[in-house]
Amino acid sequence: MQTRDLVLISLFAAIIVALGFIPPITLGFVPVPITAQSLGVMLAGVVLGAKRGALAAVLVILLVAIGLPVLSGGRGGLAVFAGPTVGFLIGWVPAVFATGMIAERFARPGLSALTQTLGFFAAAALGGVVVLYVFGIGYLAFGAGLGLEKAFLGSMAFIPGDLLKAAVAGLAGRAVMVGYPLLPQRT
Template structure:
């Protein structure tokens, strides 16, 4: 990793923290709120790539672990990481890695705009939704003592919003690629 890679990771850690300034939206039937910080997974992976995106979230999770109130709603600390939402927070690292890995393979500068958008959207869905749910849902089930089937049914409420986040991330990543291509400068 170069100094440039570390600077991009730190920059995106800051962006993730800023996304946490938007208050969480609790749903009531599942102990996991809707936050914009999960869109940061998609943005980081698509814009700065797998390694740098995962590093940005690793730094973020370390800040949470030491008690910095950087999560949406001003939360932080080990209690959050070991609580019902901890699987999603820890899963953000792997989700950013997978999102970036997919984006690096699906999107090329020489492709047309629509194909790039489709690639970024697919990468965002694969990492930011599928991988994140595969890590977060079993964690919620285990920690909250809720049957996995109930957690899976409750998680269906997040899918429309997460698909919207994936679309926004794809548009943002395409705009950055057109103006300042960071993704091709892989770490």
């Protein structure tokens, strides 16, 4: 791993942390708040790719584990890992990895601008929403004891906002690819 990779991983970990400064919006029917940090997860995947993006998410999770208040609402520490949102937090790693893998395959250089943008959007939606929800809803249902139906239905309130975040990540991924491509080149 080169110094450039370490800097990019740290930069996107910082972006995820910075998005945590936006106050969370709590909903009364599910214990998971609406936060902007999932946008950072999507951005890390579409801009950095699978490996470096996943390492950025792991770095943020390590910062949480050592007690730094880097999550939305100023949360941090080991107590976070006992809360009902831990499935979404741990799900960041596979979500960003999946987002990066899809982006690396479907938003390659040489494609039209629209195709690249749609590829980045699809990557962010599938990885940053679907994969993340599998982990988050799974833990809410079984680990937090809400039951699958209640956890699933409660999480549906997040879909419109998360699709908007995926659109922003798709546009940002395309803009970065044009100006300063960071996705690994596949040969």
